[in-house]
Amino acid sequence: MPVSLSSSIEMIDTLQFGLPCIGAAYHIHGKRHALIDTGTSHAATRIRERLGSHAPDFIFLTHVHPDHAGASAMLAEAYPEAVIGVHERGVRHLVDPVRINASVRASTGPLADLYGEMLPAPLERIAVLTGGECFDLGKGIVIEVIDVPGHAPHHLCFFERSHRALFCGNALGIQRGEIRVPATVPPSFDSEQSLATIKRLAEYQPEYLYLSHFGEVRDAATYIDQYDLLLRAWVERIRDLRSNLADEEVVHKILSAPRFCRLKEKLRLELAMCVRGVLDYLDREAC
Numbered sequence: 001m002p003v004s005l006s007s008s009i010e011m012i013d014t015l016q017f018g019l020p021c022i023g024a025a026y027h028i029h030g031k032r033h034a035l036i037d038t039g040t041s042h043a044a045t046r047i048r049e050r051l052g053s054h055a056p057d058f059i060f061l062t063h064v065h066p067d068h069a070g071a072s073a074m075l076a077e078a079y080p081e082a083v084i085g086v087h088e089r090g091v092r093h094l095v096d097p098v099r100i101n102a103s104v105r106a107s108t109g110p111l112a113d114l115y116g117e118m119l120p121a122p123l124e125r126i127a128v129l130t131g132g133e134c135f136d137l138g139k140g141i142v143i144e145v146i147d148v149p150g151h152a153p154h155h156l157c158f159f160e161r162s163h164r165a166l167f168c169g170n171a172l173g174i175q176r177g178e179i180r181v182p183a184t185v186p187p188s189f190d191s192e193q194s195l196a197t198i199k200r201l202a203e204y205q206p207e208y209l210y211l212s213h214f215g216e217v218r219d220a221a222t223y224i225d226q227y228d229l230l231l232r233a234w235v236e237r238i239r240d241l242r243s244n245l246a247d248e249e250v251v252h253k254i255l256s257a258p259r260f261c262r263l264k265e266k267l268r269l270e271l272a273m274c275v276r277g278v279l280d281y282l283d284r285e286a287c
């Protein structure tokens with residue numbers, strides 16, 4: 001069963017990497033239904049099972065990375081009335097995911113099969129979003145779209161006003177139990193944009209955060225303040241290390257920290273990607 005977070009919001013664990021509590025999609029319902037993110041292509045059947053008889057009217061994508069949008073084409077086929085809402089800069093990747101699939105294979109290494117292959121979504125089913133749009137689901141549930149570059153240039157968050165609930169995708173990082181890590185994966189993480197996004201999201205004064213990785217955060221203001229500090233420290237730590245070490249030595253050094261030693265191997269590989277995303281950013285910054 002999905003996890004009910006309120007009378008209008010349910011979390012669906014997408015079992016990303018075959019593990020619980022790694023990836024989440026969210027089902028919001030007023031009179032109409034919205035799904036936020038789809039998980040990887042491997043999650044399509046699970047999403048359909050968890051939605052049951054509630055065919056979504058909208059499939060909103062925080063961004064077009066395969067762990068968030070991987071099942072979009074399959075769910076569009078399963079739910080022929082559903083509109084897919086995606087950032088204007090993500091549309092071309094959604095309808096022609098060749099570059100995304102190649103980029104994922106290049107950057108995720110042994111995890112590539114677990115991310116799966118995205119299939120092309122039909123252009124005529126897409127609602128092009130730029131931020132500022134509002135979708136009224138009925139029963140007082142209104143979803144506002146927020147343009148939040150940083151993790152990716154085509155990243156969106158979705159704010160549900162009546163609950164003051166922010167569905168933040170990867171804009172506010174990854175939380176796995178006690179461990180928090182900035183979501184700074186290649187190819188287009190941008191630190192300056194991410195920090196501006198954090199500030200912008202704080203101004204919405206959300207009460208609840210719904211992280212794609214993973215779950216509900218209740219003290220949103222404290223979490224956002226801490227994430228700002230965490231991201232700054234993470235980037236500066238990697239910047240310091242790379243002044244003396246080769247890139248893969250930096251990755252090894254970060255992963256050797258005691259707090260990361262007990263992570264499962266799949267999550268250590270994902271963490272390594274987050275380090276490489278900062279290294280890529282620092283390379284671009286230097287140009």
Ligand SMILES: [Zn+2]
Binds near residue numbers: 065068
């Ligand atoms: Zn992502």
